[in-house]
Amino acid sequence: MALASGVRFAARALLRPWALLRGTTLGRTEPAAGGGGDGARRFGSQRVLVEPDAASGVAVMKLRNPPVNALSLELLTELVISLEKLENDKTFRGVILTSDCPRVFCAGLDLTEICGRNPAHCAEYWKAMQELWLRTYLSSLVLVAAINGACPAGGCIIALSCDCRVLADNPKYRIGLNETLLGIIAPFWLKDTYVNTIGHRASEQALQLGSLFPPAEALQVGLVDQVVPEDQVQSTALSEMARWLAVPDHARQLTKNMMRKATADRLLRQRDADTQNFVSFVCRDSIQKSLQAYLEKLRQRKG
Numbered sequence: 224m225a226l227a228s229g230v231r232f233a234a235r236a237l238l239r240p241w242a243l244l245r246g247t248t249l250g251r252t253e254p255a256a257g258g259g260g261d262g263a264r265r266f267g268s269q270r271v272l273v274e275p276d277a278a279s280g281v282a283v284m285k286l287r288n289p290p291v292n293a294l295s296l297e298l299l300t301e302l303v304i305s306l307e308k309l310e311n312d313k314t315f316r317g318v319i320l321t322s323d324c325p326r327v328f329c330a331g332l333d334l335t336e337i338c339g340r341n342p343a344h345c346a347e348y349w350k351a352m353q354e355l356w357l358r359t360y361l362s363s364l365v366l367v368a369a370i371n372g373a374c375p376a377g378g379c380i381i382a383l384s385c386d387c388r389v390l391a392d393n394p395k396y397r398i399g400l401n402e403t404l405l406g407i408i409a410p411f412w413l414k415d416t417y418v419n420t421i422g423h424r425a426s427e428q429a430l431q432l433g434s435l436f437p438p439a440e441a442l443q444v445g446l447v448d449q450v451v452p453e454d455q456v457q458s459t460a461l462s463e464m465a466r467w468l469a470v471p472d473h474a475r476q477l478t479k480n481m482m483r484k485a486t487a488d489r490l491l492r493q494r495d496a497d498t499q500n501f502v503s504f505v506c507r508d509s510i511q512k513s514l515q516a517y518l519e520k521l522r523q524r525k526g
């Protein structure tokens with residue numbers, strides 16, 4: 224798809240230096256845990272573990288950035304590069320995205336990447352977040368989110384960018400765009416993704432309230448497609464993947480692009496403006512104070 228290749232070019236041009244500079248050990252392979260079928264070899268990087276199964280054409284991509292898979296610049300970079308590697312390997316048709324950290328799928332943006340950071344770093348960071356959303360939202364692969372933990376804000380966006388979502392039935396594993404509770408707001412392309420998933424009225428209410436939905440409500444509002452016992456999340460994600468892979472790739476990919484291109488184009492047309500908006504918004508003293516206070520509250524919760 225032209226657009227995807229455009230994004231792929233952008234990703235490669237934009238991210239290659241990070242991959243080198245950030246000391247990732249991309250491409251390291253090691254035997255998959257439990258053998259993994261035909262000698263499948265895990266690969267990935269420090270913060271992303273990829274367990275490929277060539278026989279089925281499905282890879283499991285695990286976020287591994289303890290304690291909460293906060294989306295640091297490194298994790299964002301490694302996710303995009305790992306996904307690009309799988310997209311370029313025609314052996315693979317689908318990826319299951321899940322967490323290697325207990326109780327948390329992904330805590331969203333790493334707030335230490337924007338709290339007390341200079342505008343240049345905030346811009347670099349936001350471009351990486353844009354890139355990850357574009358890469359997942361437009362991926363030619365089938366992406367299934369196996370949500371095995373809490374999934375607020377940026378974590379919710381990653382899950383929403385997948386083709387479908389399976390959530391563990393644990394009331395502590397809440398999902399949603401809670402930005403307003405931090406005193407910030409979701410940018411238009413997060414809003415658009417929400418509206419495309421749960422509809423305008425539900426999004427309007429949930430975004431303003433910063434709603435974090437427990438599993439039953441997340442299912443009811445359409446934020447997730449299945450809620451299953453925690454020990455069945457991965458197997459259910461695999462079954463869901465099989466359902467999607469039963470469809471010829473070309474027809475499915477063209478349909479996905481038809482459904483999502485307009486939303487992605489809206490960001491692609493104004494990426495620089497969006498980055499400037501983000502930087503000028505988060506660098507405001509009032510917003511910095513809100514974010515610092517929120518981080519402090521998080522740190523004190525354990526006390």
Ligand SMILES: CC/C=C\C/C=C\C/C=C\CC/C=C/CC(=O)SCCNC(=O)CCNC(=O)[C@H](O)C(C)(C)COP(=O)(O)OP(=O)(O)OC[C@H]1O[C@@H](n2cnc3c(N)ncnc32)[C@H](O)[C@@H]1OP(=O)(O)O
Binds near residue numbers: 330402410
């Ligand atoms: C007009 C304007 C126009 C345009 C505007 C443009 C742009 C819009 C502006 C901004 C962008 C908006 C997008 C935002 C998306 C986001 O993702 S914001 C981040 C939101 N994330 C959260 O609210 C989650 C916060 N975390 C939690 O709720 C819990 O940690 C969680 C439920 C995930 C796990 O709980 P638990 O297992 O108990 O772990 P702890 O809470 O104890 O946390 C462990 C340590 O991790 C630290 N931590 C947690 N979350 C984050 C995080 N997101 N970033 C950084 N650090 C985090 C936490 O402080 C603990 O640290 P410690 O061990 O104490 O040092």
